[in-house]
Amino acid sequence: MHYGYFNGTIAPTDQLAVGVTDLGLLRGYGLFDYFLTYNGRPFQWDWYWERFQNSATRMHLPLLIGKEETYAVLMDLIERSGSVDVAFRFVMTGGYSADSISIERPNLLILTEDIHPVPSIQYEQGIKVILDDYVREMAEVKSTDYKRVILMAEAIRAARASDLLYQKGGEISELSRSNFFIVKGERLITPDRHVLRGITRRTVIQLAQTDFKVEERPVLLSELYDADEAFTTSSTKKVLPITQIGELTIGDGHVGPKATFLLERFNDFIKNW
Numbered sequence: 001m002h003y004g005y006f007n008g009t010i011a012p013t014d015q016l017a018v019g020v021t022d023l024g025l026l027r028g029y030g031l032f033d034y035f036l037t038y039n040g041r042p043f044q045w046d047w048y049w050e051r052f053q054n055s056a057t058r059m060h061l062p063l064l065i066g067k068e069e070t071y072a073v074l075m076d077l078i079e080r081s082g083s084v085d086v087a088f089r090f091v092m093t094g095g096y097s098a099d100s101i102s103i104e105r106p107n108l109l110i111l112t113e114d115i116h117p118v119p120s121i122q123y124e125q126g127i128k129v130i131l132d133d134y135v136r137e138m139a140e141v142k143s144t145d146y147k148r149v150i151l152m153a154e155a156i157r158a159a160r161a162s163d164l165l166y167q168k169g170g171e172i173s174e175l176s177r178s179n180f181f182i183v184k185g186e187r188l189i190t191p192d193r194h195v196l197r198g199i200t201r202r203t204v205i206q207l208a209q210t211d212f213k214v215e216e217r218p219v220l221l222s223e224l225y226d227a228d229e230a231f232t233t234s235s236t237k238k239v240l241p242i243t244q245i246g247e248l249t250i251g252d253g254h255v256g257p258k259a260t261f262l263l264e265r266f267n268d269f270i271k272n273w
Contacts, residue, residue, distance in 0.1 A: 005110040023094030030093035030144040038273035126243030127162040135168040149176035178234035182227040188212040200233040229256035239263040
C-alpha cells in the first residue's frame with residue numbers, strides 16, 4: 001500500500017483528497033517534482049529540494065514546510081510503503097481560492113509510487129523520437145502543464161516513437177519529460193536554454209567531467225547530422241540512447257559506446273547511494 005502526505009496529514013494514498021475549488025483543478029496552476037530512492041534513501045535530495053524551492057518561488061507559491069521536516073516525512077513514507085525503494089511525487093498547487101484566481105494558501109501533496117523502470121530492450125536498441133515545433137513556457141519550472149505531450153500522443157504512436165524532441169526556430173531544447181545530449185568525439189553537448197535543469201542531467205554532467213569536454217550551450221538542429229550519438233536523461237530513463245530523430249538516423253543507428261559508458265557510470269554511482 002502506498003501512503004501520502006497532504007498538508008500535514010499522512011494517510012493511504014486512496015484516502016487523500018483535494019477539494020474542487022483548488023486552483024490546480026480550476027486553472028491548471030501547479031508544479032510538481034519527481035524522484036526515486038536508492039537503497040532506501042532519496043536520490044540527490046539537496047538538489048531536488050533546491051529545484052522544488054526554485055519552482056515554487058517562480059510560481060509565487062510559499063513553502064509551508066521546511067527541508068528537514070520534509071525529509072522526515074519522506075523517510076516516514078518509505079517505511080510505511082514496505083518497499084526498499086519508491087518513487088516520490090511532489091505536487092503543489094495554488095490551493096483553494098474563493099474567487100477562482102487568487103492564491104491564498106497552497107496545497108502540498110507528497111505521494112509514494114511504484115517505480116516503473118525503462119524496458120531493457122530500449123537501452124539495447126535505443127529509442128526513436130519525433131521533432132515538435134514547441135518550447136515550454138517557464139521551462140525552468142516543473143509545471144503540471146503537460147498537455148502538449150498528451151495532445152501529441154497519437155502522433156507519437158503513429159510514428160512508432162517514444163517521445164517528442166522540442167525545437168523552436170532550429171534550436172533544440174529538451175524532450176517532453178527529459179533532457180537531451182549529443183556526443184561529438186570526446187565532447188558532450190547539452191542545451192542550456194528553455195530547459196528544465198534536470199537532476200539526472202546534472203549528475204551525468206558531473207560524472208562525465210573526467211572523460212569528456214562538457215558543453216552547456218544552445219544546440220541547433222543542424223548539429224544532429226554529424227552527431228556520433230544522442231541520448232536523454234531523467235529519473236526513470238537514467239541515460240537512454242536515442243538512435244533516430246524523425247527520419248534521421250543518429251550515428252550508425254546503433255547504441256553508441258559513450259552512452260553505454262555513461263549509463264554504466266551512473267549505475268555504479270547509484271549502487272552505493
